[in-house]
Amino acid sequence: MKRVVLASDVHLSPARPGTTATFLRFLRERVAGADRLCLLGDLFDFWVGRRQLGVPELEPVWDALAELSAAGTEVVLFHGNRDFLLGGPEAARCGGRVTGEEEVQELFGRRVLLLHGDSLCTLDVDYQKSKRLLRSWIPRFLSWALPRPAAFALARRVRRTSSDSVARKSPEEMDLVGSAVRDRYAEGIDAMVCGHVHAPGERTYGTLEGRPARVHVLGDWSEEGGVYGEIDGDGIRLVGFGSAVPRAPARLD
Ligand SMILES: [Mn+2]
Numbered sequence: 001m002k003r004v005v006l007a008s009d010v011h012l013s014p015a016r017p018g019t020t021a022t023f024l025r026f027l028r029e030r031v032a033g034a035d036r037l038c039l040l041g042d043l044f045d046f047w048v049g050r051r052q053l054g055v056p057e058l059e060p061v062w063d064a065l066a067e068l069s070a071a072g073t074e075v076v077l078f079h080g081n082r083d084f085l086l087g088g089p090e091a092a093r094c095g096g097r098v099t100g101e102e103e104v105q106e107l108f109g110r111r112v113l114l115l116h117g118d119s120l121c122t123l124d125v126d127y128q129k130s131k132r133l134l135r136s137w138i139p140r141f142l143s144w145a146l147p148r149p150a151a152f153a154l155a156r157r158v159r160r161t162s163s164d165s166v167a168r169k170s171p172e173e174m175d176l177v178g179s180a181v182r183d184r185y186a187e188g189i190d191a192m193v194c195g196h197v198h199a200p201g202e203r204t205y206g207t208l209e210g211r212p213a214r215v216h217v218l219g220d221w222s223e224e225g226g227v228y229g230e231i232d233g234d235g236i237r238l239v240g241f242g243s244a245v246p247r248a249p250a251r252l253d
Contacts, residue, residue, distance in 0.1 A: 003034045005038070007195075007226065008041050008078075011082070012045060024061065024064055026225075036075075039077050041078045041196065049085045053089060062093050077090065078100070081118045084135060102115035104189060117196030120176045185213045198220040221244075224243045225240065225242020
């Protein structure tokens with residue numbers, strides 16, 4: 001193992017062809033040759049289940065991921081809050097694997113917790129409650145039972161409702177919470193990488209037993225680019241693609 005690349009929150013959608021083109025260029029220019037690509041959730045703006053495979057605008061992305069797999073890059077898809085219905089069919093489509101919303105990986109001698117990040121937004125009580133409902137059997141059943149157009153319409157409706165409620169929330173409610181980060185460090189991990197909050201940068205939430213409780217936060221994507229992560233023997237780095245750049249490292253509570 002020499003190099004692992006991480007990205008999240010690309011929010012691919014047939015409605016955003018520019019972002020798809022930029023992400024495809026990123027896969028060719030920065031991911032090809034890596035040992036592993038971890039996509040830490042919200043790769044898609046929404047995912048209604050296996051019947052979304054075959055949507056023509058997204059086919060080039062699945063093809064590109066399948067090519068990477070065939071060339072020896074392990075592709076790992078994590079669940080975000082918008083694409084938690086990714087599963088076996090999608091793993092098969094790209095020759096990779098789908099894991100849940102988080103996974104601890106032993107990388108270059110360190111235990112690294114990789115996760116989407118919404119589980120660290122513990123001040124957003126409404127969201128944490130609705131998440132339980134959204135991850136129940138209900139959406140799985142609807143995705144299976146509804147005809148494709150109805151499933152897409154429902155997904156768009158849920159997306160709209162969620163952006164309306166996001167617009168009403170305070171910045172604190174939607175941000176990572178330091179105590180939640182330190183709780184994860186208490187489980188014995190050495191590093192953490194997440195996405196979700198769309199504010200890429202290295203953040204340190206105090207210390208736990210003398211060690212910094214640090215999170216490398218990946219960025220969201222547009223056609224201008226995005227901030228992704230790289231892990232190798234030298235450590236973890238946030239790197240800008242296109243015009244995107246990480247924020248300055250921050251010390252928080
Ligand atoms: Mn998210």
